[in-house]
Amino acid sequence: MLIEARNLSKIYKTKLSLVKSKNETIKAVNDVSFSIDSNQIVGLVGESGCGKSTLSRLLIRLEKPTEGVIKFNGEDIWKYNRGSLKEFRKKSQIIFQDTLTSLNPNMKILDSLMEPLDNHFNISRREKLIKIDDIISFVNLEEELLYKYPGALSGGERQRINICRALLLNPQFLICDEIISSLDVCTQACILNLIKKLNDLEGTGILFISHDISAVKYICSKILVMYRGSIVEVMDNTNENYKIKHPYTKSLLNSVPIDNPNKRNII
Template sequence: MTRKESVLLKKTEKLEKPVILQAKNIKKYFPIKGGILKRTIGQLKAVDDISFSVYEGETLGIVGESGSGKSTLGRVLLRLLDPTEGQIIFNSVDISTLTNRDVRPFRKDMQIIFQDPFASLNSKMSIEELIEEPLLIQQNIPKQERRRKVIDMLEKVGLRASDRMKYPHEFSGGQRQRISIARALIMEPKFVICDEPVSALDVSIQSQVLNLMKDLQDDLGLTYLFIAHDLSVIKHISDRVAVMYLGKFVELASKETIYKQPLHPYTQALLSAVPVIDIENESPKREKIILKGDLPNPADPPSGCAFRTRCPHVHDRCISEQPDLVEIEPDHYVACHLYT
């Protein structure tokens, strides 16, 4: 058993919760073509050897800068993209090597909510047609039963039964995202990937949609993998948080631990930029950390630790050796040479 698999096993035993999804050494590389013959001259490492588990009923938040690989990871887990390497085990079944036809029965239990509700909804279809479409694809249900399910789901997300006859352009951004949520949940999935579902909404609407998603999670027994770049959004909805940088997890812990005791320099820098409103219930105000430079090119990552080009604590070992994600304290995992 590898060290990473041992960590996952210990994690399962500690939480004593069923694992709904397990990722083992997931990689997703995209070929880089060049020359007259368009031959492969390199690889863009969007997701680079990630292992973790998602527990039934929890919300695992994934946070990181644009280009860190968050959305690619989400699509790989749903098999919307095929992994380059690694295993995806959903409900004890390895779906990573299944054909598109064989993975289809799992689609009803695994759904995704996209960032832009207007782009993800066909403007030529009515709301009823949009929401009932998954039922037509996956199940042979009579029309009246489909309509009942659509109306019930619309009411669950805070819309009216009469709204089913309208079209996407007749709704506000927040309402369109409610429609996207209804479409994703109509098949009663167990696991939902939320890919920046509120980032395109006004701040005043974000909290309403997040509260709705939390209520639906409680009512329907959902498990979320919630992807975002906004740390305040992640804090509001997540139970555990994974911080992602250049295709890798650099820190993984409970929400409380991440926000009160961040260990990785990248996590510390991200959190230093978040305003502290309630001083009594938060850790002392942190000095703002300004990271130098931009996220490195995933097609040409730095040697050793990927964060070393921006890290204020870099030393010789960081240049030559890539740190593993290890348990520094109970249920708190960090990939940094400062702690090993």
């Protein structure tokens, strides 16, 4: 088991009024348990605000859960010493939807790609450039983009650069948090195939968060359905005869034309 979440909860306290000191608590993640193996792409779907991004921040230790345990390769991620934490930071990566704010606007793409290598690899500049060259061709980008600033790239190009940044570190675990939602259908298809290729070639365990059920059905073997902070259904996408159990999953699937034969012909 690559990553395991056991009884995870995250409660936020927020202020309700500007003048009164009244607070409200939001249970963004509520008693969630699941696991992801190496070689597995697991989908996470659910309505906006149900807790998907909060859960992903907990999984890679960007935030501390209020309750519960997260184990990476069998070790509690909150019991790491400094060295193990640095190793975990290298092995677990996240790609966010917002391509522009994920990259420093004042840094050329080449420097943004050099940064994670400088932080995690004790190799020569030439070796780093070779790694960057390999990854750029893996995602079908031209080298000339390396000398541009993020603002001069299209959304699809920036998203592929974000993917490069994550992949340069050869992560064992990758979270893709709605990385295709702002892209045109062709670029979406290209990125989905890239994710599949990564999983096939490198055995990277992937948590793929998306509102696009047809994309999730296309690449994931297991689909977690989240509703108001809880996982209400774990769908086995490898089983054609899988019977949906939860009414929310039914309404979610009914709301999108997943069986439209034309929708994913492009892939």
